[in-house]
Every structure is written in structure tokens, then in C-alpha cells.
């Protein structure tokens with residue numbers, strides 16, 4: 001591992017767009033497209049925990065798939081030290097029940113990523129499983145059981161051990177604790193933190209839960225309709241959100257302001273990702289929209305809102 005310069009970027013997304021074909025005409029051609037990601041630029045730095053937040057359907061998991069190299073973007077490029085390296089990139093999903101092969105014994109589940117690539121002997125794999133089980137707090141005697149014989153928290157430990165087996169640089173954690181009880185959540189988060197310190201891991205932490213994000217992440221990216229609308233240090237972004245959408249997400253929005261601002265419309269539907277707006281994607285839900293917002297918005301100084309400075313200076317929210 002080298003220090004400093006571009007090599008500190010483990011993954012870099014440049015102008016990533018992903019669209020999925022949808023519907024079909026009589027010739028089998030797509031009748032429309034779902035625009036899941038729309039021009040995402042992102043640097044993931046070695047050793048950091050980068051949080052990704054945003055409503056359901058905003059593209060978080062699609063972004064994860066692109067970062068992992070599991071999904072080829074429709075446009076843009078993924079580069080960086082770990083890009084395209086299957087062993088260096090791993091993922092832990094929300095629901096270990098469905099993500100773990102229920103017909104494999106746990107030691108097989110844990111070492112499968114290694115087995116698939118390196119063809120080690122059974123005794124070598126077992127030794128690795130024992131070592132990883134110890135690291136994640138699973139007892140060695142349990143390695144011959146099947147995943148369904150474990151509790152949710154233990155299954156997530158199995159999923160983490162499995163992710164560690166190929167000695168990765170980056171682990172994407174896609175809602176890793178959302179399905180767990182609060183007390184178990186805390187144990188898993190503590191385990192993830194300890195493993196990160198131990199192995200200099202880079203985490204990309206996807207969650208709906210702002211308190212979990214605030215606990216785990218040094219940097220946070222906020223997504224809306226397949227774009228990053230705000231990105232920055234968690235300490236700034238979570239306490240002084242600048243984009244009106246981030247303010248809405250964090251519940252720190254004003255209700256009615258001067259200048260006829262109107263209310264931020266919380267219960268409006270997400271605009272469709274089949275027909276993207278031409279200007280600011282948040283226009284229809286934003287309390288601060290002006291005609292100027294009808295032009296495409298760029299991410300400038302971490303915020304995709306042409307009125308961000310003006311609003312901050314005017315004391316909104």
C-alpha cells in the first residue's frame with residue numbers, strides 16, 4: 001500500500017450512469033428506461049468509511065453494484081487501485097438469510113470466495129474458516145452447522161467472515177444492520193469498527209439510518225434520483241446540511257418561511273426515474289425553487305444546488 005497521491009483513491013467513479021431497459025415492443029425493443037444512476041462522480045479513499053444515504057430507489061444498491069464491478073455502467077468509468085479486482089471488493093447485504101447459501105455448511109460459506117478463485121485444499125480452507133470465525137466472534141464448533149441454525153446477528157457475522165476471506169481492501173455494507181435488533185446492531189457495528197482498524201479496510205456504508213451513519217462514517221454522500229446531491233464530512237453535513245433535500249432527510253427543514261417559501265412537500269411522490277427532469281431533480285419538492293433552478297444543476301463544492309450559498313447566507317433553514 002502506498003501513501004499519498006492518487007493511490008489513496010481505492011475506487012473512483014467518473015460520470016457513471018446506469019439505465020435499465022424496461023417494457024418491450026413487438027420487436028423486443030425497450031419501450032422505456034429506468035435511469036438508476038445519472039452522472040455520479042465519487043472518490044473512495046483508502047481506509048475511510050463513506051456513508052451513502054437516500055430514499056428507497058435513489059440508486060444506492062445500483063451504485064454498490066457498479067463499485068463492485070458486478071454491473072457494467074451504461075456510461076462512465078470506474079478506476080482506482082481496487083477497480084475490477086474481484087478479491088479486493090466484497091459486499092455484506094442486509095439480509096444474510098437470503099444472501100447465504102442455506103445448503104452449505106458454515107465453513108464452506110465463509111471460504112467460498114477463496115475456494116472459487118484459489119482452489120485451496122479442504123484442510124487449508126477449514127483452517128482459514130477457523131481463523132475467520134475467531135475474528136468475527138463465532139465459535140469453532142459451530143462451523144459444521146448450516147446458516148439457518150443461527151440467529152440474525154450470528155448470520156451477519158458469518159457474512160462478514162465470508163467477506164473477509166479474500167482479504168479485501170473494500171467492503172460495501174448495504175444496510176448491514178437494518179434487519180437486526182438494536183442491541184445486536186451495536187455489536188455488529190462494533191465488530192465492523194474493530195475489523196476496520198485491524199485490517200485497514202475501506203467501508204462503503206449504505207443505510208437509511210442517520211444515527212448509524214453518523215456513528216460510523218467520516219464522510220457522507222446523499223443521493224437523490226440517481227445523483228449525489230450533497231457530499232462532505234459527516235460532521236458538517238449532518239449538522240449543517242446545505243442541500244434542501246439533505247435538510248428534508250435530516251428533518252431540519254423550516255415549515256413556512258418569508259418570501260413565500262411555502263412548505264417543503266414531504267409526502268409528494270419521488271419524481272419518476274423513467275423521465276428525468278431537465279433542471280434540478282428536486283425542483284417539484286423543494287420549498288426554495290426559483291426559475292433559475294430549471295437549469296441543470298452541477299455538484300459545486302459538494303452541493304448540487306445553485307441557491308445553496310444564497311440560502312445559507314439568508315439563514316435558511
Ligand SMILES: Nc1ncnc2c1ncn2[C@@H]1O[C@H](COP(=O)(O)OP(=O)(O)OP(=O)(O)O)[C@@H](O)[C@H]1O
Pocket residue numbers: 020021034035036054055056057058059060061062063273
Ligand atoms: N435490474 C434492474 N432492472 C430494472 N430496474 C432496476 C434494476 N435494479 C434497480 N432498478 C431500479 O433502479 C432504481 C434504483 O434502485 P436501487 O436498488 O439502486 O435503489 P436503492 O437506493 O438501493 O433502494 P433501497 O433503499 O430500496 O434498497 C429503482 O428505480 C429500481 O427499481
Ligand code: SF4
Pocket residue numbers: 243244245280281282283286287288289290293297304305306307308
Ligand atoms: S436548485 Fe433550486 S429547486 Fe433545486 S434544491 Fe436548490 S433551491 Fe431547490
Ligand SMILES: [Mg+2]
Pocket residue numbers: 060061062174
Ligand atoms: Mg438498496
